[in-house]
Amino acid sequence: SQTIHQWPATLVQPVGSPLSLECTVEGTSNPNLYWYRQAAGRGLQLLFYSVGIGQISSEVPQNLSASRPQDRQFILSSKKLLLSDSGFYLCAWSTGLDQPQHFGDGTRLSIL
């Protein structure tokens, strides 16, 4: 069966520090991969999605970037964090069009 892992589960970082969040998927090949951010009490905002290695689409202008160095690995990064980057970050995968996305358990990021 397929599984998705995100780490760390929680992270507290100072303003201006770098960020690297990692997501890996097991049990499937060539998945579509997604990064979302969820503000407290709100819905999910799509940040990036990828349909293959090295292929990244950005949905909103922001302080973050994404990379996909391997088929089942998706990384969310920042060179200098802002206070507004605080939130709950979720990674998801799917097999493609008109298929459900399956989510990891997220990383709660707090910026001080």
Place this chain on the structure above:
Amino acid sequence: GESVGLHLPTLSVQEGDNSIINCAYSNSASDYFIWYKQESGKGPQFIIDIRSNMDKRQGQRVTVLLNKTVKHLSLQIAATQPGDSAVYFCAENMGNTDKLIFGTGTRLQVFP
């Protein structure tokens, strides 16, 4: 712009009763819809999906209804249990994309 929204932000039901969570969508091009359940501190969990060529789909204790005429989606939970307490999101996939648009969520509270 196009959006997915929910009529009720909070729904309180008694254990054993049926629950109905509603969702309105505005994009007539959407052809795939999903319901997710999100418990506190976790990622959204896939519940059930439906394609636009159907108007009803049933799962275990859950039923999704799609009314394309009025662009309305609902999730019915039979015999609601305390473990059903969570935030429920609807999401739509606009045709020919791999991206989902999420509503803002409805909190379901189950009391004894």
